[in-house]
Amino acid sequence: MAILEVNDMGKKFTNHHFGTTRQAVHHVTFQLEKGQFIGIVGKSGSGKSTILKSIYRTYLPDEGSIYFDSEYFGKLDLTEATERQIIYLRKHEIGYVSQFLNVMPRRTCRELVEQAVLEMGETKAVAKRDAEIALMHFELDPTIWDTFPNTFSGGEKLRLNIAIATVKKPRLLLLDEPTASLDEKSKQRVRDVIEKLKASGTTLVGIFHDIEFMENLCDQIFDMNSKQIMEVASDRNEG
Numbered sequence: 001m002a003i004l005e006v007n008d009m010g011k012k013f014t015n016h017h018f019g020t021t022r023q024a025v026h027h028v029t030f031q032l033e034k035g036q037f038i039g040i041v042g043k044s045g046s047g048k049s050t051i052l053k054s055i056y057r058t059y060l061p062d063e064g065s066i067y068f069d070s071e072y073f074g075k076l077d078l079t080e081a082t083e084r085q086i087i088y089l090r091k092h093e094i095g096y097v098s099q100f101l102n103v104m105p106r107r108t109c110r111e112l113v114e115q116a117v118l119e120m121g122e123t124k125a126v127a128k129r130d131a132e133i134a135l136m137h138f139e140l141d142p143t144i145w146d147t148f149p150n151t152f153s154g155g156e157k158l159r160l161n162i163a164i165a166t167v168k169k170p171r172l173l174l175l176d177e178p179t180a181s182l183d184e185k186s187k188q189r190v191r192d193v194i195e196k197l198k199a200s201g202t203t204l205v206g207i208f209h210d211i212e213f214m215e216n217l218c219d220q221i222f223d224m225n226s227k228q229i230m231e232v233a234s235d236r237n238e239g
């Protein structure tokens with residue numbers, strides 16, 4: 001059974017001040033089974049982020065449906081889910097990583113990762129252990145674990161962002177160019193975590209400008225230009 005089914009989804013933005021309407025995306029259809037990864041490719045402004053934000057319900061689509069097979073609620077249309085359901089899903093089942101760190105202020109790096117684990121119902125001891133493993137994996141220096149991330153470098157913020165989202169092992173993970181300014185070694189670290197999450201059943205939707213990075217991880221690629229799925233040969237996934 002599909003974990004995520006996007007059916008003929010569309011979203012337009014109206015600017016009341018200028019009296020203009022822009023169709024950001026139109027006719028988006030794809031489905032994902034448990035543990036699959038779909039990559040979205042297309043030129044700048046073609047609506048890639050709009051698709052992710054519609055699934056996360058930052059935006060409410062005005063056409064089509066987005067069915068998510070929730071562990072807690074069962075199958076539900078995210079375009080019709082209540083705010084309470086969306087809040088629950090964001091906390092427990094659907095993760096979103098962008099290039100920007102958007103976290104509670106005055107929480108240390110370590111506390112932020114621990115908090116993410118605690119939200120999944122784990123004990124304090126497990127949260128401490130998993131947070132340290134994640135921070136080490138993403139090579140955040142222990143000297144900054146107990147400091148506030150507002151002074152972190154761009155790359156450190158990105159790596160912390162990915163650590164917070166992935167430590168929860170969400171059922172569905174949305175990745176909006178999270179590796180944009182990372183070096184090759186850090187990208188490899190992100191790839192390792194994505195591979196582990198896939199193997200443990202996390203379903204992923206991702207946008208990466210680095211097509212090579214994406215191709216070897218993805219089961220499907222959605223091309224914004226043709227609105228078609230390009231199947232990725234399975235031998236490429238094994239390589």
Ligand SMILES: Nc1ncnc2c1ncn2[C@@H]1O[C@H](COP(=O)(O)OP(=O)(O)OP(=O)(O)O)[C@@H](O)[C@H]1O
Pocket residue numbers: 013022023024042043044045046047048049050051
């Ligand atoms: N909140 C918004 N209000 C108005 N227009 C928006 C909004 N969000 C996106 N758009 C418009 O929708 C279109 C698609 O934007 P989107 O960010 O989804 O593209 P993208 O493919 O992710 O681009 P990029 O690769 O440059 O990040 C753009 O024309 C953008 O201006």
